[in-house]
Amino acid sequence: MPSFSRRILARAATCAMFSWLVVGCQPPAVGVADPEAARRAYLGLDRAVDRAIELGFAGFNAASSANIPEQTAAGALSGTMIVGGKVDQGASANKGMDLQVTLEDYSDGPVEGMVEVAYDGGPAAFDLKLRDLPDGTLTGNLSGEFVMTGELAGVVALDVDITGDTEEAPDGTIRRRAGTIHVTGTATSDYGVFAIDVML
Numbered sequence: 001m002p003s004f005s006r007r008i009l010a011r012a013a014t015c016a017m018f019s020w021l022v023v024g025c026q027p028p029a030v031g032v033a034d035p036e037a038a039r040r041a042y043l044g045l046d047r048a049v050d051r052a053i054e055l056g057f058a059g060f061n062a063a064s065s066a067n068i069p070e071q072t073a074a075g076a077l078s079g080t081m082i083v084g085g086k087v088d089q090g091a092s093a094n095k096g097m098d099l100q101v102t103l104e105d106y107s108d109g110p111v112e113g114m115v116e117v118a119y120d121g122g123p124a125a126f127d128l129k130l131r132d133l134p135d136g137t138l139t140g141n142l143s144g145e146f147v148m149t150g151e152l153a154g155v156v157a158l159d160v161d162i163t164g165d166t167e168e169a170p171d172g173t174i175r176r177r178a179g180t181i182h183v184t185g186t187a188t189s190d191y192g193v194f195a196i197d198v199m200l
Contacts, residue, residue, distance in 0.1 A: 033192040041148060041156045042187035042194045044117040047108045048081060049160060049183055050200050052101050052142060053176055055083035056128055060097060061173040063087050068099070079106035079118060083126070093133045099126040103146055119146040124158065134168035138176060148189070160185030160196055 051073055059068035070084040085099035100123035107118040124144020131137050140162040145155050164181035166174055181200035186193050 038192035038194040077107040077109040097128040121146040156189040
């Protein structure tokens with residue numbers, strides 16, 4: 001069994017054993033919405049979406065074949081993000097990437113200084129289309145489910161669309177143009193559905 005799967009089971013067992021002590025391990029009863037918790041379930045992944053885009057471009061720039069070298073990065077507090085997959089080959093200025101994002105005990109720390117959540121799971125499907133490189137546009141979708149442990153519990157399903165611009169970096173690689181990335185979609189958990197609309 002993969003190590004992150006063992007961690008999910010261990011965390012779930014802890015919540016089950018001590019749920020009468022640790023209120024944060026308990027999602028609300030079915031049908032009971034908690035809009036603030038639903039928002040925070042996404043905010044714990046906000047930096048993760050940005051990091052997934054960064055790792056996708058890192059893999060794109062490192063690719064020498066259709067397979068993108070697996071890219072990894074640590075969460076700001078704990079755990080790891082892993083991004084791998086495939087990219088279109090050839091000299092075209094238009095490229096497509098078919099990626100997967102996996103989180104292993106991933107956390108970027110307390111949300112708004114109060115709620116600390118770790119995420120496990122995936123792989124989430126992450127598709128990116130780059131047009132008119134190097135100074136062009138990008139569109140994409142990131143969708144998948146992650147298990148939350150910590151002060152929020154349960155599964156959060158992320159489904160976001162991504163648009164923005166690309167540019168050539170000073171070293172000749174391709175990167176996203178900072179400040180142009182628009183992320184919209186939903187994060188759905190036992191706490192409710194949070195509508196996402198942010199700029200990166």
